[in-house]
Amino acid sequence: MSTEIEYVRGDATLPRGPGPKVIAHVCNDAGGWGAGFVGAVSRRWRRPEAAFRAWYRDRATSGFALGAVQLVQVEDELWVANMIGQHGIRTRSRTRTSGDVPVRYEAIAEALMSLADEAAALGASVHMPRIGCGLAGGRWERIEPLVTQHLTGRGIAVTVYDYDAA
Template structure:
């Protein structure tokens, strides 16, 4: 039992009470424009602006695989930009997903969620354009979040 709640719907519209973190995976190249980030940007401009500024300043900050930045977008809603994919295309080194980076980012996310007393909401991170498989990602979420008592809801977009 993973402890993850699965629902049909939009992860940018979590329908629970309390503080919420909408978590998603970004690439390490500064690219923002395909996949779930489009839904994030349609709802809130701040996460994209914060990601781009974080990438621009990467010489002097922690931008890189495994890093996490939280951006407050509403009174009780934060977006977690997690760097969990290298590049944007599948090539000789395989799919862009980096499971170790997602694992590191989830461990960091757990600390933020505990501090805020927040639940975590996400699509099937790392499994869309990043090319990962849910059978590899789900156990990381279970170990780093639900196994630590942090409620997680995963959203499958309904038709």
């Protein structure tokens, strides 16, 4: 059973619709948290950042690595999925034109496969910004097929939010 990605204007930290929901976003493997979409996540809930930092701190034994996913419950029937799909942190010297971007498409694909299993077990829909396309430097035309293959292709409803700063 395949479904289409739904695109909406809005805030991915305020997911729409009934039932259990998972908010998915891409994190780096350097333990950094504070720029991009994670800022919006942290303004709404403290637990995803605290869990991410503990996961990174204990990385020798916690499973923290490119492609890994950490699900953090933030409300009744609402989770945040910290997905490690970015190697390092983007700096001003790294530009989109140089090709030296931190996004790792293979890691995002691996994380989405795990996320699909988690969402299916929860009976949850998945909500996200255009993951991997902000500070990670990725291109949506490469990430969208991964979302389609690993989530909507398995019948998991996905809503992608394009934020309008008012």
